[in-house]
Amino acid sequence: MLTHCQVPLIARAVGERGLISQLLGPKYGAFIVNGKTEPGLPPLASIRQIYKLDCVNSHTKIFGVVSNPVGHSKVPLLVDDLSEFFRVYSCNDFAGFSVGxxxxxxALACCHEVDPLALLIGAVNTIIRRPxxxxxxxxxxxxxASITAIEDAYRGSSVNGRPPNVSPISGKLFVLIGAGGAGRAMVFGARSRGARVVIFNRNFERAKALAEAVSGEAKPYDGFRPEKGMILANSSAIGMEPNEDQTSISKPSLASYELVFDAVYTPxxxxxxxxxxxVGAIVVSGVEMFIRQALGQFKLFTHGLAPEEFMRKVVLEHF
Structure with missing residues (x-):
């Protein structure tokens, strides 16, 4: 409406889906932006401080998080139908996307070209629109991001006895919960470092398909025998806000694991x-993966190195 209107227009969109229209309003000629007076929107002062709306103009490039739910993200693009989203928002100003x-x-099928690693994994978390x-x-x-976070946690612990040129997860049993896009990235990374892989998922056929792709095993929850020194990686949304009381595995079972990684980062x-x-395991927060994948995305978005220390400070203050 703002793009095509020939006279001054006040556009109000409310709720989660309305936030992005307020953030991009100045880019498309809006002279009024709504804040918390509308349902689902943050305070106006917060909008101005975080998003620097005074600096937004018609030349502003847009980089956002494409996900559902997406309320926990800072530049949220709440999307139900990904292919329809890219069909509608097809101009070069929509320059980059973090896919959740x-x-x-x-997202793989929505891309015109796919990097070989992403193609091998079968999942895309970053999309660039080539100018x-x-x-x-x-x-x-x-x-x-996920594998280096796990490796560095091992190297900083007392249980790592591997030479510097050998991955500390080589030869270990890598147990994955969840077989979605993030899980696919984790197990392909684990296999590339020489780990053995076992996958649990509520949809057993989906777990089997991923296990076959990485030469691993899919197991039912009640048919698994633990072994010493295992790694547990949760790639499911179990335990994410607002369901913080949930967990993907019982506490007694955790005693079998040397390291536990959780991709959930809220909380x-x-x-x-x-x-x-x-129970004494090394723990790795999903925040660490979140930061590292964002460092990689920043480089792809800008062709420059990310300000890592500053990004870590901001993220850790937020979480």
Whole structure:
């Protein structure tokens, strides 16, 4: 409406889906932006301070998080139908996208070109619109982010006895819960480091398909025999706000794991991680993966190195 209107217009969109219209209003000529007076919107002062609306103009490039739910993200693009979203928002000003649940696998088919690693994994978490021709290029930064977070946690602990050139997860049993886009990135990364892989998922056929892709095993929850020194990685949404009381595995079972990683980062210290620490496991928060994948995305978005120290400070203050 703002783009095509020939006279001054006040546009009000409310709720979660309305936030992005307020953030981008100045770009498209709006002279009034709504704040908390409308349902689902943050205070106006917060909008101005965080998003610097005084600096937004018609030349502003847009980089946002495409997900559902997406309320926990700072530049939220609440999307139900990913292909329809890209069809509608096709101009070069929509320059880059961080892809979240549940779209990481669907995003693969929406891209005109896909980086070989993302193609191998079968999931995309980063999309760039190439300025020269407007084509969508897909990448995956989740893989290295999750695996290096786990490796560095091992290297900083007393249980790592591997030489510097050998991954501390090589030869270990990597147990994955969840078989979605983030989980695919994790197990492909784990296999690339020499780990053995076992996958649990509520949809057993989906777990089997992923296990076959990485030469791993899919197991039913009641048919698994633990072994010493295992790694547990939760890639499901179990334990995410507002369901912080939930966990993907019982506390007694956690005693079999040497390291526990949880991709959930809201809250930062999930029930799974709290109980894993209580039984003596090394714990790795999803916030660490979140930061590392964002560092990779920043480089793809800007072609420059991210201000890592500043980004860590901001993220850790937020969470």
């Amino acid at each position: 649940l549940p779209h990481k696998e669907t 020269s021709d407007g084509l969508l290029i897909g990448y995956n930064t989740d893989c290295e 930062r210290n999930t029930r799974l991680l709290q109980e894993a620490a209580e």
